[in-house]
Amino acid sequence: MPELAVSTRGLRKTYRTRRGRKVVAVQGLDLDVPIGGVHGFLGPNGSGKTTSIRMLLGLIRADAGTMTVFDQVVPQHLPDVVGRVGAIVESPKFFPAFTGRKNLEMLADAIGAPRRRVGEVLDETSLGERGKDRFKSYSLGMKQRLAIAATLLKEPDLLIFDEPTNGLDPAGIREIRETMRGLGDQGRTVLVSSHILAEVEQVADTVSIIGHGRLLASGTVAEVIGSSAASTVKVAVDSHESATRILTAAGLTVRVDGNYLLVDGAENSADVTRRLAQQELYVSELIPVRADLESVFLELTADEGLGGTR
Numbered sequence: 001m002p003e004l005a006v007s008t009r010g011l012r013k014t015y016r017t018r019r020g021r022k023v024v025a026v027q028g029l030d031l032d033v034p035i036g037g038v039h040g041f042l043g044p045n046g047s048g049k050t051t052s053i054r055m056l057l058g059l060i061r062a063d064a065g066t067m068t069v070f071d072q073v074v075p076q077h078l079p080d081v082v083g084r085v086g087a088i089v090e091s092p093k094f095f096p097a098f099t100g101r102k103n104l105e106m107l108a109d110a111i112g113a114p115r116r117r118v119g120e121v122l123d124e125t126s127l128g129e130r131g132k133d134r135f136k137s138y139s140l141g142m143k144q145r146l147a148i149a150a151t152l153l154k155e156p157d158l159l160i161f162d163e164p165t166n167g168l169d170p171a172g173i174r175e176i177r178e179t180m181r182g183l184g185d186q187g188r189t190v191l192v193s194s195h196i197l198a199e200v201e202q203v204a205d206t207v208s209i210i211g212h213g214r215l216l217a218s219g220t221v222a223e224v225i226g227s228s229a230a231s232t233v234k235v236a237v238d239s240h241e242s243a244t245r246i247l248t249a250a251g252l253t254v255r256v257d258g259n260y261l262l263v264d265g266a267e268n269s270a271d272v273t274r275r276l277a278q279q280e281l282y283v284s285e286l287i288p289v290r291a292d293l294e295s296v297f298l299e300l301t302a303d304e305g306l307g308g309t310r
């Protein structure tokens with residue numbers, strides 16, 4: 001049994017713009033996506049997510065590197081696994097005047113999926129009753145869920161969604177998230193790319209973070225957060241100046257945030273209070289700031305010149 005749904009090693013892609021300039025979109029990407037559950041493929045805009053996905057699906061050619069999908073080398077053996085893969089890379093085309101159900105029925109016929117799947121996939125994406133309505137009356141979120149429903153017709157083991165929540169309102173984002181979680185819970189593998197960390201953190205079992213086409217971190221959400229120095233303690237203390245001197249001398253990083261100091265790099269909160277108390281500085285308030293994927297992401301991509309401001 002293969003352990004990984006997707007694996008890439010040393011994957012590279014350089015584009016040449018019309019003016020002849022070279023853009024290295026993916027440079028030596030090593031990506032491993034375990035079988036089962038939701039895997040977040042995260043990176044800022046332009047970090048190479050779409051390019052990597054397009055190479056995996058055989059839509060564009062890699063310059064170098066190897067890729068496997070369910071242990072089959074792709075693109076060479078893509079025909080052997082393509083039946084197990086469903087993907088949304090661009091907005092699929094549906095007929096606006098037809099109902100969601102009719103659109104799916106036509107698609108099912110075209111790809112040889114049984115008609116009974118149409119009702120099942122409508123239910124799986126919570127479109128159920130709305131299947132009777134015309135596509136053009138759907139909200140953006142419903143249109144996107146119909147696209148997901150279409151990928152499920154073939155009962156794929158691996159689903160690849162490139163930024164599926166782009167342009168959706170919070171309710172639409174939540175619906176897509178729940179749909180992905182449901183698919184992951186059924187034992188399917190969902191590979192979902194996003195540049196919005198907060199969205200993925202809530203749904204992903206494992207994540208890979210990329211920057212400039214390279215892997216920066218991967219593992220379970222807890223592992224990636226835990227491996228980072230991003231856990232911060234917020235302290236209120238009388239003398240910012242003395243406290244900063246003491247904590248900096250202890251190798252911690254200190255930033256001023258209004259009436260508070262934000263201290264990074266401490267093993268635990270007690271470590272901060274102890275060091276200050278030893279120098280007769282007493283903390284009047286101390287708040288551990290939970291690290292989240294967003295702060296880890298910013299920390300990792302800051303070195304790449306990709307992260308935003310902290």
Ligand SMILES: Nc1ncnc2c1ncn2[C@@H]1O[C@H](COP(=O)(O)OP(=O)(O)OP(=O)(O)O)[C@@H](O)[C@H]1O
Nearest residue numbers: 015016017023025044045046047048049050051052
């Ligand atoms: N057809 C192309 N020709 C030239 N450059 C391209 C082309 N497609 C992508 N690029 C460049 O390659 C880099 C990676 O782009 P890619 O779309 O893969 O990133 P991404 O992480 O998916 O970003 P986004 O979330 O914005 O889609 C970017 O610098 C982009 O401008």
